[in-house]
Amino acid sequence: MPLHPEVATFLATLPPPPAGPLDPVAMRAAEEAQVPPVEERLPLHAVEDLTAHTATGDVPVRVYTPTAADRHGLLVYFHGGAFFLGSLETHDHVARSLAKETGLKVVSVGYRRAPEAAFPAGLDDCYAVTRWAAEQGEELHWDGTTLALAGDSSGGTFVAAVAARAHDDGFDRITHQVLYHPSLDLDFDEDRYASLRENAVGYGLETAGLKPFNAFYLDSGADPADPLVSPVKRKDLSGLPPALVVTAEFDPMRDEGELYGRRLREAGVTATVSRYAGAGHGFVQHFSWIPEYHRVFTETRDFLTRR
Template sequence: MPLHPEIARILASLPAPPEGPLDPVAMRLAEESQVPPVEDRTPLYAVDDVTAKTPAGGIPVRVYTPAEAGSRGLLVYFHGGAFFLGSLETHDHVARSLAEETGLKVVSVGYRRAPEAAFPAGLDDCYAATRWAAEQYGDGPVLAVAGDSSGGTFAAAVAARAHDDGFDRITHQILYYPSLDLAFPEDRYASLRENAVGYGLETAALRPFNAFYLDSGADPADPLVSPVRRSDLSGLPPTLVVTAEFDPLRDEGELYGRRLREAGVPATVTRYAGAGHGFVQHFSWLPEYHRVFAETREFLGVR
């Protein structure tokens, strides 16, 4: 099917990006300016800003408790933003929707971002916050890690690192249009060519967007940076990979799902028709894309 008409309309209305080098500070300010006031957000039983005291230092987290949360379980969420954008605020609505739909307590992690924080600071924060959250709230049968885009990179890396460390409490990983191969081999993935222009995220933008992370010391050959490059995927938790039809990153996510299944890991891969990269953050108010939260609930087997 073609790009969803509402997505196409909104993309056509956006101004051209400014020329010249990317300005992280200006881009963050522009993103934060679009966040709705608290009174317009999905209400939950409790939303609390907390500092997680971890071996990686104090990490800001936001804890979302739906009315029915108890010992049902926990979901730790990492926001996207090409490792230098995104925040607890810009992705607050995603975390609220996850808590509301699944009935789980959700802990959203305000990890350190590039370029100010060099690799592996952000990953260390995500891993340390996951272990902290497990100790604080992880008394239920579910302990899932989830993330969108670069947050999906972190979710996959956290699950792998936990497995290697013998921390076996993570029960599921959920990756929304993840960035899993930061080497950007354009001859390897057809989606990088097919969806190169006109769908929001463009293939030519991948290098400059991710340069802040890679220039900080993240090696794209490292499986903790490019999780699809991990040689042995066996033993990882059951996985949900959500991809978008018109996303340049579509094929690397789907390859990861296939490789997980080949390694004996239960993996569900769902491609959302008519969608582009970022649809969970930007277009989940459309009913056909809001169902990603119901799919997440079904995958986790809760409620």
């Protein structure tokens, strides 16, 4: 099917990208300016800003409690933004929807970003908060069952990397990994995946923009050959948590996400790959208000509760 008409209409209103190098400070400010005031956001039982005291240092987190129940399962959420954009604020609506639709308590991680923080600072923060959430289970009123990871775009990179790192460390409390239109191979050679050519132009994120958008992360020491940077390059995927991999039809990175799902299944891991028709990269953050795309949260709920 073609690009969703509401998405296409929005993309047609966007000005061409500014000439010259990317300015992370200006781009972050522009993102934050679009965040609605608190009173206009999806209401939940409780939303609380905390500091996770971890082995990597203090990490800001925002904890979303969906209901007044005494105990909840946990979902640790890593926002996207090409490793230099995104924040607790810009992805607040995603975390709220995850909490409401899944019924889980969501811990959103304000990890350190490039270029100010070199690799692997952001990854270290995400892994440390995941372990902190399990260790602080009593304080978080965790019911001791679900401990899921979820992330969009570069947050999906961190989901796969944290799941692998936890497995290697013998930390076996993670029950699920959920990746929304993930970036899993930071080698952007256009011959690697058909989607890099098929979806190169005209769908929002363009193939030519992948290198400059990820340059802050790569220039900080992230090696695309490292499986913690490009998780699809990990040789042995066996023993990882069950996965839901959500891809977008018109995303240049569609095929690497779907390859990750296939490789998980080949390694004996339960993995579901769900491609959203008519969608482009970033639809979970930018277009989840469209009913066809808001179902990504109920699909996540169904995956997390499936026996």
